[in-house]
């Protein structure tokens with residue numbers, strides 16, 4: 491049976507965040523003007539609580555993040571909803587944070603960098619995206635603003651449940667949380683326009699390559715020959731797979747099986 495063809499980029503029928511216009515700082519205007527009132531959950535950070543998120547975005551721009559859709563997506567998600575109460579004052583710092591079960595939420599600039607790589611060469615929203623390693627659900631929430639559908643798999647049941655809890659209030663109908671071993675991908679949702687891993691393995695599993703749509707990209711931390719970890723991008727083209735090995739990173743290990 492032949493699979494229906496699936497474009498790596500879905501036609502943009504609807505853009506939840508509306509048209510994005512850049513202001514002089516290169517930030518999407520919608521972020522810079524903060525049109526929304528401060529939601530109750532933000533008040534935990536104090537009355538000026540939009541400021542930390544704003545500062546995070548400005549820091550990302552200084553660090554070289556330039557994709558307006560990625561900046562808008564990061565600006566749309568309240569990172570403090572995903573971290574422990576004890577860590578609230580660090581929610582928007584440029585640091586990874588513990589999320590329980592020995593796992594961590596990545597630094598905002600690493601999340602931004604990976605999402606920029608995932609979106610390279612794509613106008614508008616991505617189609618279906620597979621995320622391996624839901625963790626606390628933060629990146630899945632950011633992805634929900636960049637993709638038509640997000641399938642996010644977590645192997646630790648406690649984290650899968652925590653992510654479900656964290657995301658409940660945001661009501662993101664295009665995010666599908668799955669409990670399972672992401673090493674085998676999720677064939678039912680394939681082919682994917684993009685696959686992103688938040689955990690680093692020895693190599694990119696063949697299942698991910700098989701489940702990637704033509705034209706799509708995988709972004710995954712992967713072990714290098716020197717025993718370090720680097721960001722690896724695999725671009726599936728008609729001419730074959732193009733591999734790029736980029737900067738060194740430090741992600742938690744990709745493990746098989748459930749926990």
Ligand code: SAH
Pocket residue numbers: 589593594595596622623624625626627628629630643644645646649670671672673688689742743744745746747
């Ligand atoms: N994107 C996450 C980051 C979580 S850290 C966030 O925003 O919070 C990486 C996660 O990958 C951990 O929760 C870890 O349990 C998970 N993981 C590791 N190997 C996995 C596998 N084979 N399948 C699914 N999840 C896996």
